[in-house]
Amino acid sequence: MPSAQExxxxxxxxxxxxxxxxxxxEANPxxxxxxxxxxKKSLEGGSSTMCSSDQVWLFCVSRNNGIVTVDMVLSCTENEMGKYPIFIVPTQPVSRWSPTSxxxxxxxxxxxxxxxxxxERVYSIFAPDIVVFLFSQLWSDLVGIGINEKPYYAARLLSCATVIPNPLPLPPSATCRLAVTADTTAIAKLCKGFSDESEPFVLGRNEAFKExxxxxxxxxxxxxxxSEEITCIAAFTRNTLNMATITKxxxxxxxxxxxxARHLVREVTRHLLRSGRREVVLYVAHNNASAARVYESVGFVEPDPAVEVGHSVKWTEVGFDRNYVDLGHW
Structure with a gap:
């Protein structure tokens, strides 16, 4: 087990x-x-927003007999909709460190x-539970900004590599399809509804239309x-060649x-896997049992820790006193 100094x-x-x-x-996608x-989008030369000087990337490395190991990566980034939380991803099993390390x-x-x-840029932290609670307290002690008593979000990370066939066909009047420009107003209303249930990250009408x-x-x-009326949406906004993430x-x-939602998530997941991705992931809140049943019926499960080395199932977003920070959106 590495020491605190290495x-x-x-x-x-x-x-x-x-x-x-x-x-x-990439070893734990x-x-x-x-x-x-x-x-990857930033490295490939994405939009000016993605490549702006406001993006901060930090990583922790251990050294042992000349061998360098990346322990964890932190990002402080933003996209067209606003500033993201601080994301922290351990890239080694957290169990390899002592509490002090x-x-x-x-x-x-x-x-x-x-x-x-x-x-004030650090309005929240999203990371595996063991990391987020320790880091948020360390950050609070460092800058003197209090931690919100209730986390913004607490969820399990699920993954799907094989879709479970649907036992029931789509109703004759129903369709699942890629959205088109003519759908913008209807989708904006659903984006607004989603944000209204995701306090404090609530969008105004113009922001929802932009999203x-x-x-x-x-x-x-x-x-x-x-009957051609949009009743449900499923968005996937964090994607690579090998993996996609359903985010809304x-x-x-x-x-x-x-x-x-069950029909739509199944079709979207099937589409993403057929497009060449090896897996599709998503987060489901601990207090949303109905959503968990939907995703599990499609084939989403907790990733196998024997395959995903160092995988973390439980993730939480911890926020800070909103009197002293500037909220973003994700």
Missing amino acids: FSVLSFGAKSCPKEVIQAL ADANVILPFL LSVRLKALAEALRDSVPQ ASLLISKQQVWVYCV VYTRPSCRGRGY
């Missing part, structure tokens, strides 16, 4: 990511879904983050229609309980 924290820019970092993230797709690594990351961004337009233009959202599933409240 590590360092380094930074890199959007165009200069060390290959060791990419390799470490399920956990890395919050960082790896964005990082983990604490000093996270403290060093917190200090490097403090030196890189204004403290719908972006999802459609990037071909990242499908719809479930009943929302059914109009008056249409829930009819199996629409």
Whole structure:
């Protein structure tokens, strides 16, 4: 087990990511879904927003007899909709560190983050439970901003590599399809509904319309229609050649309980796997048993830790006192 001293924290820019970092993230793509797709787009020369100087990347490495190992990666980034939370992805099994070794690594990351961004930029942290609770406390102690009593989000990370066949066909009046420009207004209403249930990350009408337009233009959202009326959406916004992440599933409240989301998630997942991805991942909140049943019926399960080395099932987003931070959106 490495000692507390055998590590360092380094930074890199959007165009200069060390290959060791990419390799470490690619070794556990399920956990890395919050960082790896964005990082690859930045390296490939994505939009000016993705490559702006506001993006901060930090990573912790251990050294042992000349061998360098990437321990974890932290990102502070933003997209067209706003600033993301701070994401932290362990790239080694957390069990390899003693509590002291983990604490000093996270403290060093917190200090490097403090030196890189204004403290009001850090409105929340999203990471595996064992990391997020320790890091958020270290950050709070460092900058003097309190932690919200209730986490913004607490969820399990699920993965699907094989879709379970649907025992029931689509109703004759129903269709699942990729969204088109003509769907923008209807999808914006559902994006707004989703955000209204995701306090404090609530969108105004114009912001919801912007989000719908972006999802459609990037071909990242499908719809479930009943007699041509859109009742449900499923979006996938963190994607690489080998993996995709379903990030938003929302059914109009008056249409829930009819199996629409189950049909749509199954079709979207099948489409993503047929397009060449090896797996599709998503998060499901601990308190959302109905959504968990939908995803599990499609084939989503907790990734096998024997395959995903160091995989973390439970993830939480911890927020800080909103009187002292600037909220973003994701």
